[in-house]
Amino acid sequence: MKSDKMNAKEKIYQAAVELLSSTDDVNKISTRQITAKAGVNLALVNYYYQSKENLLSEIVGKMMDVIIRQIIMEDSAKGNAESRLRGILIATADAAFMHANICQIAISVELKKGCRNSCAMIIPFLKDLLQDYSETDLAVAAMQLMLPFHHIVLEPELYGEILGTDFTDKEKRDLKINQMISCALAGLSHHIT
Numbered sequence: 001m002k003s004d005k006m007n008a009k010e011k012i013y014q015a016a017v018e019l020l021s022s023t024d025d026v027n028k029i030s031t032r033q034i035t036a037k038a039g040v041n042l043a044l045v046n047y048y049y050q051s052k053e054n055l056l057s058e059i060v061g062k063m064m065d066v067i068i069r070q071i072i073m074e075d076s077a078k079g080n081a082e083s084r085l086r087g088i089l090i091a092t093a094d095a096a097f098m099h100a101n102i103c104q105i106a107i108s109v110e111l112k113k114g115c116r117n118s119c120a121m122i123i124p125f126l127k128d129l130l131q132d133y134s135e136t137d138l139a140v141a142a143m144q145l146m147l148p149f150h151h152i153v154l155e156p157e158l159y160g161e162i163l164g165t166d167f168t169d170k171e172k173r174d175l176k177i178n179q180m181i182s183c184a185l186a187g188l189s190h191h192i193t
Helices: 002-021 031-038 043-049 052-075 081-098 100-112 116-129 135-154 156-163 170-189
Strands: none
Touching (some): 002 031, 052 100, 081 100, 081 116, 081 135, 100 135, 116 170
């Protein structure tokens, strides 16, 4: 019996992964599509995941973890803390725009959880750059950097208009991200508590 339950849960998960990978609009994925593809009862999505949104959030979270770990591993030996911070933020922005359909879910969840994962990703670099900062100050600095990036991915046209760039154009996005990092780091380096 237990293997049947695990099997149904895994079928639901795999069906959702396949649907998520094959669509540009996550909002078009329905619970009925997931369960039809998985060949299971509609009620099992809520039983195992409480909602379609929780299921998709779990999948997206795992996908983003893989992407971010790969970026960090590829970038871990390149340059000083500032150049690595810039590299990771640019690479994660590239991944976010390349996988916009899944990243919008991940970012919405991340914002609801207080940006903990994304801030934790950059705090080691900030710690190297801002050695006199307390843990609380580092958390504030990380949020000051990460919040704008999250909102830009969610609303690239709006923030592109505000910041005078096209965030869908990699070259322009990289220039603006570097400018944003420079401004943030300049302001942070002058404020030590």
